[in-house]
Amino acid sequence: MTADAKHAPTPYLRLFDVTKRFGDFIALKDISLEIYEGEFVCFLGPSGCGKTTLLRAIAGLDIQTSGTVEQNGQDVSALPPYERDFGIVFQSYALFPNLTVAKNVAYGLENRKIAKRDVRQRVAELLQLVGLPDQGDKYPRQLSGGQQQRIALARAIATSPGLLLLDEPLSALDAKVRVHLRHEVKQLQRRLGITTVMVTHDQEEALTMADRIVVMNQGVIEQIGTPEDIYRKPSTSFVADFIGTMNFVAGTAVGPDRVRCGDNVLACETSDMREGDVVTVAVRPEDIVLREGVSESEENVFSVRIDAMEFLGSYVRADLALEARGDQILRADLSINLVRRMQIAEGDERFVNIPKERIRVYQGTVNRDV
Amino acid sequence: MKRRYLHSMLAAVAVTVLASQSWAATTLTVYTAIEADDLKRYAAEFNKYYPDIEIKWVRDSTGIVTAKLLAEKNNPQADVVWGLAATSLMLLKAEGMTQAYKPKGVEQLDKKFVDGEDPPHWTGMDAWVAAICVNTVEAKKLNLPMPTSWKDLTKPVYKGHVVMPNPNSSGTGFLDVSSWLQMFGEEGGWQFMDSLHQNIAWYTHSGSKPCRQAGSGETPIGVSFAYRGAKVKNKGAPVEIVMPAEGAGWDMEATTIIKGTKNLEAAKKLVDFSVSKEANQMYNSVYAVVAYPGVAQPVKNYPENIGAKMMNNDFQFAADNRKRILKEWQRRYDSKSEPKS
Amino acid sequence: MLAIGAFLVVCVLLPLYSMLSKSFENADGDFIGLANYADYFSTPALFLSAINSLYVSVTASVIVLVTAFVYGYALTRSCMPFKWFFKLVALVPLLTPSLLSGISLVYWFGKQGVAKELLFGELIYGPIGIIIGSAYWVFPHALMIVITALTITDARLYEAATALRTGTLRTFFTITLPGCKYGLISAGFVTFTLIFTDFGVPKVIGGNYNVLATDIYKQVIGQQNFEMGAVVSMILLLPAVLAFTVDRVVQKKQVALLSAQAVPYRPKPKRKRDLCMLVFCSIVAALILLMIGMAQYAALITFWPYNLEFTLANYDFDLANGGGWDSYFNSIRMALYTAAFGTVIIFFGAYLVEKGRRFIAGRSIFHAIAMLPLAVPGMVLGLSYIFFFNNPSNPFNFIYGTMAILVVATITHFYTVSHLTAVTALKQMDAEFESVGASLKAPFYRTFARVTVPVCMPAALDISMYLFLNAMTTVSAVVFIYSSDTTLASVAVLNMDDQGEIAFAAAMAMMIAYTCAGARILHALLTRSIMRTTQAWRTS
Structure with missing residues (x-):
């Protein structure tokens, strides 16, 4: 009905x-x-x-x-x-x-x-x-x-x-x-x-x-x-x-669907950006994918170091430091299965992939009150 | 059938209403300071002659009735004042609140008891005379001699044993003060009060209280008035009433019509009655001195020959100088707080 | 809303305004600026009266405060036996007019008093009498505030103190005293204001010790000088308003303290302390009972002090000046009307303040006006009623001299405390009852009648009791405005005493006491039965 x-x-x-x-x-x-x-x-x-x-x-x-x-x-x-x-x-x-x-x-x-x-x-x-x-x-x-x-x-x-x-x-x-x-x-x-x-x-x-x-x-x-x-x-x-947990990363548009965040350039699905726009890239922790057998040359793949892992029952929330820029931390939710299978531990260096269809881009900077 | 019954019912009711109306066609609101136990008697006596006028009493002490009348100046509630101090009525007269009226038979009254103006604004009923109440039991205990004059009261032997009313709150108190000023002269009067003040235990707010307190032994000597003294004595208190040798101040209970009354005719009838011989005989049952010459009989427990002790009171003087006297009195005596014992 | 707002404006603001303007007029009604004030201030008697008023008020307040504190401490913080009895006795003075203590003191310590030796030659007529008499009748008022203050202290503070091995004395000075500091300040101001503005006790036992309250009486009744009466009234109003303001500020702070989730304190038995407390409370209770007991004795004596035979003749009030049995029944009628109408009006007013959604400004103004009567001495209110209501151009003139004006004056005089009680009761209800009622298409009056009123019933009963007791015993608010059709028992006590008919006065005062005690018992029974029937939901 x-x-x-x-x-x-x-x-x-x-x-x-x-x-x-x-x-x-x-x-x-x-x-x-x-x-x-x-x-x-x-x-x-x-x-x-x-x-x-x-x-x-x-x-x-x-x-x-x-x-x-x-x-x-x-x-x-x-x-x-x-x-x-x-x-x-x-x-x-x-x-x-x-x-x-x-x-x-x-x-x-x-x-x-x-x-x-x-x-x-x-x-x-x-x-x-x-x-x-x-x-x-x-x-x-x-x-x-x-x-x-x-x-x-x-x-x-x-x-x-x-x-x-x-x-x-x-x-x-x-x-x-x-x-x-x-x-x-x-x-x-x-x-x-x-x-x-x-x-x-x-x-x-x-x-x-x-x-x-x-x-x-x-x-x-x-x-x-x-x-x-x-x-x-x-x-x-x-x-x-406000809804759920979100990673925010400050960046600058380098093309209609390209954003530079620090040393990395991210591809995304938006098309209304102009070069030089100050933007904020947002991605949910569960959308960050930890992968094996990939290289940095692929689109939206970065090398990260696992700084901390927080056990939350059915999944693990991990703090990922982008290697190139040590101060930038991304939160990722990793399923327990994955963690076991890949034998992930604090201090590891791994590759992550951020699928471009999962990326949101907002104009300007975001002030988080957290 | 039913309807007819209703009709006759209505008719009966109508008759009753009409009849009762003709019985008490008018209700007079009468302000008074007459003692509560005398009120019913006075009204009954009046109704013997005028059964169609009903009296609605408003009774209170002199000060309160006067204050009430003055407070209601712009919108008087009273038709008649019957039995309030003449000095209060003079105050009302000065405020333009009294109605001039010459009652039938007023010429029979002692001139002292009638307002000097013609037609008079008020007529007197009876006199209440200042007196000294002495509690003989307490006096004996304290070895106090019986005072016979005002001046006696200033003797050191009475120190702390005399109670008198505060003239600022009691009409009797003012009566005393004004009489002393008249009898002893302005200067002599204040001098007398200066020395009397040394002997005063406390001043009371009401004029009858000193005598009541003498009656209950709270003080051996109370400056009050003879009427109250007699009443206290009647109750069995060991009290002697002394009429001071110098003479005593007095005031009268008097009657007036309030200007603007809607019941002027009935009011006039009441005032006519109030000056009649019968009314004066009625007053005589509690007051030894009444306005109608020759009717007064001695009253139980009243001092004898009280009329002779009444000084020649100049009411005009008292009314004109009231404010000044009270202020002076307050300056001299009311600002000394500590009670002397 | 408007009607009740208008009620307060007509009954509080306008009369006070007419009083204020009267103080700037001469006897003919012309405006003469501050001349009356200048006149009054140039009289040395004023300063004396003011200083006297201050002296007796402060002294009696200190005595009452200390006594009430220890007494209250005993009731809340000790395990002394017979607490119920001491609680009961402490409330006895509430049942009688303040004058009763004056009358009783005359029999105890007057020139013929049975215990006059205790005064070592001092006169009871004067400050001593005023202080003792005032202390007697304001004691329960102070005690109630102190008990509330002592009850709200958090027990955990004491547990913490014990854990830190703090001594008894130090605990007292660092926890107990600061904990009820605001309550004590509040009690101090309440007693001060009550005594400062009271007129009954100084009138009866003051002798020639002048205080401001009797000055008004002297000006108005003794000299018919209304303008000067208005001036003294304005002066009397000042410290009362000041005390009231301070009290309000303090109360706000007290509320802030309360918001913490406190654990109630439960005293543990301590032999020595409990015994001391028992002795102290027994002495205070004995004094209270001696006071009212003497009044009862006085009422039964034929002719003090010369004929000590017992008699009931003093109850034959129709023979006394100052009001017969009529006045007693008038008083009961007046008290019943006051309780009935007052509760309805006050409750409605509080309901609108608390539950109204619109006119936010209007509601806060209303609340402010409702606070005002607490600061207005009864005599000042009564006098202002003469000025305001006895004016032919006033459309409310018709109530002058009737029972209605007495009821209105009494409701107004005791408005504030009742209003606060009602507001507190309403505050404890869910704010959304009216919204729910509206959503269920029940008109607001249905929700009011079916939910609000039943839930607030105990509070409403308390208010009506409070109004009834005060209406029976008040003198100051009505002494200027009663008429001969509406003489009142409490005023009769005053007038009888004034006329020296002290035995009648005592008997009448005792009639008031019996009636108030009866009303209280009835109230207790009624509350109990209501609690059992309509308030079953509370206990379960």
């Missing part, structure tokens, strides 16, 4: 030039975005990037300073939250502490002229759905964090809203619970086919759950794309840096 919905002609949710100011501070700047029915979209970015503000604007909890929000073909820009159609889950669960679990779930159903019996039945269904069928009579405080968040989810979807908003729903949970619930939420969303927007600062969460990711920084959208797009082809150096 989601796969088809992705390409539906009319978007379910449409933001146009949404701007939000708090005094002099611009929290959101001209955000335009389309979200399709049944899609699971993540707003991802560092804290303060405006992702939560954007979510609250969609909900009508903090109405934008300018711009429009359309939901299901209707302009809801100026509507208060209770006149919009959404369910929401917060990081803090926000379960009403004085109401039982069942009452919490029933909260949105109760003032809709639904018969009491039907309400009870629906609540039972929902509790079943989130895997807590026997917990209806307990108070929120008697449940674990993960259980509470499931209840919050059940409450949010109880009224079958057209849109589900999740504001960092898993951030307050323990690592294991988080991974588990991640999977469950995604499954539930698939099953219900409910259009969902989730705010998170956790890239892993976004990459595993989202159909599309909206990467935000300082109030603007940096990139919108599928998790694979975002990971493989980060369109800005910010995205490249």
